[in-house]
Amino acid sequence: MRGLYIGRFQPFHLGHKAVLKKILEEVNEVVVVMGSAQDSHTPQNPFTAGERLDMIYGALRDLRPRSYVIPLQDVDRNAIWVSHVVSMAPRFDLVYSNNPLTEDLFIEAGIQVRKPPMYRRDLYSGTIIRNLMLQGGDWRSLVPEEVAAVIDSIGGVKRLIHIARDDLK
């Protein structure tokens, strides 16, 4: 059994990793689809697909034999989005998602959707982490250390602060 797990991973955090570990108690393998691959350098999507891949490859090193990661560009048409995912992703048996639209689209396409195991969503969230970066807070404790290393190496916090200034105007 292979599951599919979709996220933007801006950035990949400990909550994502915990959920993936729990998913791998239910299925043999998981395909991690990194969505909105074309977006970067915005307050909501600061990191490029390539940078996010480096974060995830680092963070999932121990899960690698059972996980596959692919970047996916958006298509901006809900009615064809599922067949876009199916054509770009390796074969999968079911989808893990909490997002109502994602659920709806896969169910309408006849694909099984399961709620992913929850893991402290009050604490681990991309929005919270990006806000901590903007405010000089402790975002490092919320991400795998390999993710922090990538963010440091690309000057990610400085980039986010810089870009957010533009957005405020």
Place this chain on the structure above:
Amino acid sequence: MRGLYIGRFQPFHLGHKAVLKKILEEVNEVVVVMGSAQDSHTPQNPFTAGERLDMIYGALRDLRPRSYVIPLQDVDRNAIWVSHVVSMAPRFDLVYSNNPLTEDLFIEAGIQVRKPPMYRRDLYSGTIIRNLMLQGGDWRSLVPEEVAAVIDSIGGVKRLIHIARDDLK
């Protein structure tokens, strides 16, 4: 050191695998970029990105700790293609390519390009393999057995024969 190796992999064959093994004697890790990810169901590009990923994941299982595979959609504008690759791929240090255009574009962008080690290109080629499929020849001996298994499971030879009929008209 991380190398980048680009191909369409229609399908992934033993020549690709041999080259990747040789590349991994020169660099620690290799990023395999599967280009023209959006194409499928044509005589030159019969397989979807997802199907090709399944082929490559199977064929590279032993190389997995040191190889990363990503699908890449075309942008159809040569002048921005390198920055498309850079934004979508994990960080890399040099590119392996024999294709003059690819070489040219990376070199103009200031990125190092190296000739990949050759491996019997007279024998192992996507064109040859697709022609063998069309003519009922022995294509199986030219691809890793995991690739043949994926092609069989999706009825790939039948699809190619069917589609090529359309193309002949």
Place this chain on the structure above:
Amino acid sequence: MRGLYIGRFQPFHLGHKAVLKKILEEVNEVVVVMGSAQDSHTPQNPFTAGERLDMIYGALRDLRPRSYVIPLQDVDRNAIWVSHVVSMAPRFDLVYSNNPLTEDLFIEAGIQVRKPPMYRRDLYSGTIIRNLMLQGGDWRSLVPEEVAAVIDSIGGVKRLIHIARDDLK
């Protein structure tokens, strides 16, 4: 004389039908252009182009000999939008529109624009109907029964409620 009438028809309602009947007192035939054909599964655009066509075909059965319905994808460039419409629609003589931008673009292109006959816009509006769907109100009395039948057959109200939940977050 053939008129052109443009809307998104999310969903087609009794106000649309009343206006079309009045237009057909002024012109012989009317081309109904269903805009934003590519959108679906959002709170403002819950239904696909195909579903909306089924609604309109049902609702206009009695007007069919004098009405033509075509779906139209957006082009997202105002300056070329009129020539997009002209190239995709059958020949027409004038446009019925209350929308300032639509009016402006057709007038700048030298095409006659007429105000469509009004019909209780306080009551019949897509926004009002979608809100009634979300709140469990009586939306059925505002649409032709053939439209309600299509919405029921595709589980349209459930879809809208589900998707709107995503939007609230």
Place this chain on the structure above:
Amino acid sequence: MRGLYIGRFQPFHLGHKAVLKKILEEVNEVVVVMGSAQDSHTPQNPFTAGERLDMIYGALRDLRPRSYVIPLQDVDRNAIWVSHVVSMAPRFDLVYSNNPLTEDLFIEAGIQVRKPPMYRRDLYSGTIIRNLMLQGGDWRSLVPEEVAAVIDSIGGVKRLIHIARDDLK
């Protein structure tokens, strides 16, 4: 039962009409999908979507209560093409097609495909008709008179001859 019949209709000819009449002996209603709607002013695709709609509306006047015509822009990605058609077309039960790729894509998507009744394909073909137009031959006897009327009203033969001159160079 509703069938789907796809063509480019450059132009719509008596063969198309004969096939549609035979299809309507097998199913109650037929959805006529006019593909490559975005193309015009080329030797293979001389007429705009709007012009072709006018031809088809004229030619199918007697079949109108049981036929629906929609223009469809291409998506240029085979793997998502079926879900593009499904999202844009009204509900249908089966597809009539002789085209191997079309057949393949619908069958892979689990949609029934039937061979359309044949009708003198040696005689009635868009290619033959466009060549007759270019050579001053008798193309009029191969199309419904309503189609000839539209082609005359837009100066279609002159346009085709003019454009083909460009193509020869």
Place this chain on the structure above:
Amino acid sequence: MRGLYIGRFQPFHLGHKAVLKKILEEVNEVVVVMGSAQDSHTPQNPFTAGERLDMIYGALRDLRPRSYVIPLQDVDRNAIWVSHVVSMAPRFDLVYSNNPLTEDLFIEAGIQVRKPPMYRRDLYSGTIIRNLMLQGGDWRSLVPEEVAAVIDSIGGVKRLIHIARDDLK
């Protein structure tokens, strides 16, 4: 030395002209890139690329031997935007920009960015000018007279007022 100066110029105003004059004290030539060339007929982007070019050509007549103006369509992908600019613009040595995102993208691409000389940004701004147009205020004193002449000749104020009405709803 050639500088690059980017703006949307909706419309081009005296502040832009003053800045360009100051830039031309620092560099020999300046490339004026008119961004979002595809946008028009919206409250924030009322004028087409062609109309804006006419404004700028008029306003820069005296600077022409040392200035080049090019329209540039957006690409909507920050990570490839710099290489889009580079491929479309004549060769340049440095960029003048106050926009944090623009600065960031060029700096990440290794291109020098300089703050443009400031010139009364409290007074001269596209937003202020468009608001004055909407409210019947004195916008003419804020733009070169050649710009006012173009806006008058196309009925620009009337267009903006008309379109803004749509936006209010």
Place this chain on the structure above:
Amino acid sequence: MRGLYIGRFQPFHLGHKAVLKKILEEVNEVVVVMGSAQDSHTPQNPFTAGERLDMIYGALRDLRPRSYVIPLQDVDRNAIWVSHVVSMAPRFDLVYSNNPLTEDLFIEAGIQVRKPPMYRRDLYSGTIIRNLMLQGGDWRSLVPEEVAAVIDSIGGVKRLIHIARDDLK
């Protein structure tokens, strides 16, 4: 009176310049539209829009007060191409073109088209010049010296030879 003159200018040559001079005997000003701006690094379109702008700016220095040059990306839809040109180009009164499709599209849009003065098309042609580059012939005598200088500075001949090698395979 302002004329519009369209070309790809791969590269701009002495024939183009001679024609422009003759056009400027008929009209006061000319807008030079550099088409297919998005193409580069192919055997038919070796140079980027920016490189071609540098060539043309150099070659037209003496005509600058009366000529305007703009790059134009393709839209790939003939039926909307004229309104694309109109929206992107400064106001113009007539078009100079020998291309049957261009002529046809502008005439259908009600815009005047005039044959440009001919100037030794047997000698001065982009195809001939690119072939001379490939074969080591004397291409320099066919282009303005400013164009040759740009081509030399970017290594244009080497690029073309390199890319053409790819195309031969």
